[in-house]
Amino acid sequence: MSVFARSILAAGTLDAARLVLGALLVHDSGPERRVGRIVEVEAYVGGDDMASHARMGRTNRNAVMFGPPGVAYVYLVYGMYYCLNIVTEASGRPAALLVRAVEPIEGAAEMRLARIRAALARPNRHNSDPDRARKHIAGLPALRLASGPGLVCAAFSIDRSHDGLDLLDGNSELRIEEAPPGYGPIAVATGPRVGIGYAPDPWLSHAWRFYDSGSGAVSGPGLGVATRRKATA
DNA sequence: GCAAAGATTTGCT
């Protein structure tokens, strides 16, 4: 299987978002190969996008967003969860696609184990019984193993060590591969981005979330803090 | 130097 075309990511981010749906996220190391079909992404476009980490210019955290396309931008959100982005557009222009959900194709058992490992690594005051989390994840349908940005990283064992990794290098342990025939999205739907209630319009309202409406792995309507804050405001 | 908030998920009420 060949890696995803860098020229597609180098062009406009909004076009790239539609074309990357259906492509495969592959983690090719460890006991079992993990493959997931990308079914939901969000576009963060340029330094003037007030919802983007790039809105404050280049910082230590977001530096790779300013680099070449096809590179992984991985950050820690809320101090607990990692999020995976695919950098887009030419060097010097900060843009990326946040991978919000993938549909497990291969290695679902390993994804489940990785989810359990991640859950046990962050016990909280409610989590008095480790077996509870274990059983919860064990009972999840495969389609729900990576249906959220933090869950994608948990299921694929992605962390800050992958920041800056070239996802379009066939030798990378984590990479994006072309969609096999028939894997493209059946119907691409769009909507506003999730969890960016702090951003002013027009960025708040831009329909820059793209997903395959035919996939059962797409994440929920958006349960982020910012979204709730907006709802109660 | 310190305070505040975040591209989320979870478990209990």
Added chain:
DNA sequence: GCAAATCTTTGCC
């Protein structure tokens, strides 16, 4: 349906 967990980054003193 809500609040907590947790830590990096940012913005201001």
